[in-house]
Amino acid sequence: MADYEILKTIKSPQDVKDLSFFAINKLCEEMRSAIINRVSKIGGHLGPNLGVVELATALHYVFDAPKDKIVWDVSHQSYPHKMLTGRAEAFYDDKKFASYSGYTAPTESVYDLFMVGHTSTSISLAAGLAKARDLKGENYNVIAIIGDGSLSGGEAFEGLDNVADFASNFIVIVNDNEMSIAENYGGLYGNLAELRRTQGKAKDNYFKALGFDYTYVEEGNDVTKLITELLKVKDSVRPVVLHVHTLKGKGYKFAEENKESFHWTMPFDVETGKLKSEFNALTYAQVVSDYLERRVQQDDKLMVVNAATPGALGLQDFRANHPENYFDVGIAEEHAIAFLSGMAKSGLKPIGLFFGGFIQRAYDQISQDLCLNKSPAIMVIEGTGISSMDATHLGVFDMALLGSIPNLVCLAPTCAEETTRMLDWAFQQKDFPIVIRTPADLPQELTYLPQKEIVLNQSEIVKQGTKIAILGLGNFLKLAEDVAALLQEQGINATIINPRFYNMLDKDMLSSLLEKHHTVITLEDGILDGGYGQKVCEFYAASKMKVYSFGAKKEFTDRDNKEDILKRCKLTAQQIVDEVLA
Numbered sequence: 001m002a003d004y005e006i007l008k009t010i011k012s013p014q015d016v017k018d019l020s021f022f023a024i025n026k027l028c029e030e031m032r033s034a035i036i037n038r039v040s041k042i043g044g045h046l047g048p049n050l051g052v053v054e055l056a057t058a059l060h061y062v063f064d065a066p067k068d069k070i071v072w073d074v075s076h077q078s079y080p081h082k083m084l085t086g087r088a089e090a091f092y093d094d095k096k097f098a099s100y101s102g103y104t105a106p107t108e109s110v111y112d113l114f115m116v117g118h119t120s121t122s123i124s125l126a127a128g129l130a131k132a133r134d135l136k137g138e139n140y141n142v143i144a145i146i147g148d149g150s151l152s153g154g155e156a157f158e159g160l161d162n163v164a165d166f167a168s169n170f171i172v173i174v175n176d177n178e179m180s181i182a183e184n185y186g187g188l189y190g191n192l193a194e195l196r197r198t199q200g201k202a203k204d205n206y207f208k209a210l211g212f213d214y215t216y217v218e219e220g221n222d223v224t225k226l227i228t229e230l231l232k233v234k235d236s237v238r239p240v241v242l243h244v245h246t247l248k249g250k251g252y253k254f255a256e257e258n259k260e261s262f263h264w265t266m267p268f269d270v271e272t273g274k275l276k277s278e279f280n281a282l283t284y285a286q287v288v289s290d291y292l293e294r295r296v297q298q299d300d301k302l303m304v305v306n307a308a309t310p311g312a313l314g315l316q317d318f319r320a321n322h323p324e325n326y327f328d329v330g331i332a333e334e335h336a337i338a339f340l341s342g343m344a345k346s347g348l349k350p351i352g353l354f355f356g357g358f359i360q361r362a363y364d365q366i367s368q369d370l371c372l373n374k375s376p377a378i379m380v381i382e383g384t385g386i387s388s389m390d391a392t393h394l395g396v397f398d399m400a401l402l403g404s405i406p407n408l409v410c411l412a413p414t415c416a417e418e419t420t421r422m423l424d425w426a427f428q429q430k431d432f433p434i435v436i437r438t439p440a441d442l443p444q445e446l447t448y449l450p451q452k453e454i455v456l457n458q459s460e461i462v463k464q465g466t467k468i469a470i471l472g473l474g475n476f477l478k479l480a481e482d483v484a485a486l487l488q489e490q491g492i493n494a495t496i497i498n499p500r501f502y503n504m505l506d507k508d509m510l511s512s513l514l515e516k517h518h519t520v521i522t523l524e525d526g527i528l529d530g531g532y533g534q535k536v537c538e539f540y541a542a543s544k545m546k547v548y549s550f551g552a553k554k555e556f557t558d559r560d561n562k563e564d565i566l567k568r569c570k571l572t573a574q575q576i577v578d579e580v581l582a
Helices: 013-017 021-040 046-050 053-062 079-087 095-101 121-138 156-164 185-198 206-210 223-233 253-258 284-297 315-321 333-345 359-371 399-401 415-428 473-490 507-512 533-538 560-570 573-581
Strands: 070-074 142-147 172-177 215-217 239-245 302-306 326-328 350-355 378-384 410-411 432-440 459-461 467-472 495-498 515-528 544-553
Touching: 013 053, 013 079, 021 046, 021 223, 046 350, 046 495, 053 079, 053 142, 053 223, 053 432, 070 121, 079 215, 121 142, 121 156, 121 172, 121 459, 142 326, 156 172, 156 206, 172 185, 185 206, 185 239, 185 378, 215 223, 223 239, 284 302, 284 415, 302 415, 315 326, 315 495, 326 410, 333 350, 333 359, 350 359, 359 378, 359 399, 378 399, 378 415, 399 432, 399 495, 410 495, 410 533, 410 544, 415 432, 467 473, 473 495, 473 573, 515 533, 515 573, 533 544
Parallel strands: 070 142, 142 172, 172 239, 215 239, 302 326, 302 350, 350 378, 378 432, 410 432, 467 495, 467 515, 515 544
Antiparallel strands: 459 495
């Protein structure tokens, strides 16, 4: 293990500028070791960060941040940048691992301009900085780094198209490691490959066509070469692209050989590259991927669409076994939704799998291209619910977001078996688009398993009682059972209901509760504002029914402990019972 002799002396970018080139190369070795040290112990983005060690070092050697503005796209490759801007201890000191986010965060450092965790945004963000600089008559460099497949996102093109027309300093660094999160797809990446093959001299050049000056750097992991090229573009007076060829996972054999699986990883053994613990528990992602594998055997019209996250959503085997039925559109959720709509209109049976924290990128396409046209496509929104994720990767807003769109049918399964039945039901529909929402983890075993046939907009009473009715949406049906058990201890035999549909109400069922119940409790694994519980409150507003709605607060949590969030939102069974009985 490295002693981090030089890295421990780096408190700011000025310390990098004072080093000899020999020491800078030694620093890069130490930084690479520190990244492997941290990620092997707590997990995180390994491959992207190993690939940009030299790039980050050269940037801070040449430019004068924070006066010069450096914006990292996605920022899951910002670990080296963090080490060079006063946060190195979070990578070599095990006790400081939790001190800093895995993404850029202005709350941590003046060198981080934006909190960024989504993709294709750096050029647009930097464009705003550059335009403000010009309007104020100031003088500094603006640098946007983009890579890991982010160029496939529509905003990246919009930003490039806009800033190419600027008559002032604007530097775009394309970190070309030949990968997205998974492998790259699309014609743009064919042009990047041709530029790599010709050392940047290909006749067809995407960036020149837009109006940029252009330079290609083959040795993207040679810090000396990078410093030389960055000095040439520093203080440029018009937009320029520096296309840098790097190696994703550089310096760690297993990450170089398995770029997709080591893009982001759980803790692993450095010597073997194997995860320190295997996670064998069944997940919703596995339930869905197993279902798709079975269904495609009988239905060749089934088409699976994904936006560059096959590994995280359990689609690697399906991709390998059925390439003719699998489409990775790259980091382009907007295109993916319209693509689904077109296939559905043509008689195919498309299903798109997306992260709950990413689906908002395509709100307009869901509303207009999909729902306005009533195209019968299916979307599975995975990784939803309250979690300990970074602020940029939260999955608690999707129900409020999607619940506002007409013609969309939104379901929340409570268990693996109901997920399968909902998928069966969804594939039978021909009149409307459907969303099935699945959290990251399956709940504990349910006492009252849903059994009723799925019918549009019909809930299921899984346990009949009186006085108090508990509506536990999706994964929170288990919480409803726990609440009912505590109420039973107080002599109250509560009704337990599985709502199933979260963007519409089963008004017949809700009306029927008025006869033998005086209180309704709603439980949802998403924000309350605009969520399911508010719809129930509105329904009962003119009646004598008391309604208590429990869910997440409308806030950005950032790596908060999940149990702490649940307690703060009064989402433990005892807190719910205490609130209602009071």
